[in-house]
Amino acid sequence: ELQLEQSGAEVTKPGESLRISCKGSGYNFSNYWITWVRQMPGKGLEWMGKTDPSDSYTNYSPSFQGRVTISSDKSSSTAYLEWSSLKASDTAIYYCARLNQALVHAVDYWGQGTLVTVSS
């Protein structure tokens, strides 16, 4: 069964660093881009960026460029989303998802989401 398994919920303080993960299984992880999507409390979906696990190439939304780091490790079939200095406004659910080029780059599988809470 194809799955994207995300790491568990995090509670952190402003200024701290954090990395969350997304492990793919049930398919060839290198063959599909992984994208990250933010959903702030009670709000809509925001595209953050994407990574190609085959060569680690990464592309960011201008809104998130410089604020987060997206990476992937094809050897462990895992993608990552990382912050160096969190803010309270980073509190949100973060989804990883698989982009399917055969479906005109639609997202066909999603992780369960990781809730990140940033509070002093």
Next chain:
Amino acid sequence: DIQVTQSPSSLSASVGDKVTITCRASQVISTYMNWYQQKPGRAPKLLIYGAYRLQSGVPARFSGSGSGTDFILTISSLQPEDFAVYYCQQSFSALTFGGGTKVEIK
């Protein structure tokens, strides 16, 4: 960047109603428009890709149309399980989501 404007932001409808949701892209995107459904506490689910192609397993009461800049998601006969938030997304250049449409029970 390509912007996507979705309307309405919310609507109230009854079971059996026909529902339409529209999205407009800020530039021509051919048929690179996708539609998702999200229920509370759940990840989004792909309904339509490539403007009109029904994702496997999605009921046929969902359909999509449009090309260029204007796109429509239609639910032909609303069912109780269809009350949710719907998002469009362009995938022509990077990705952009519309603001969402909440479909509520009248």
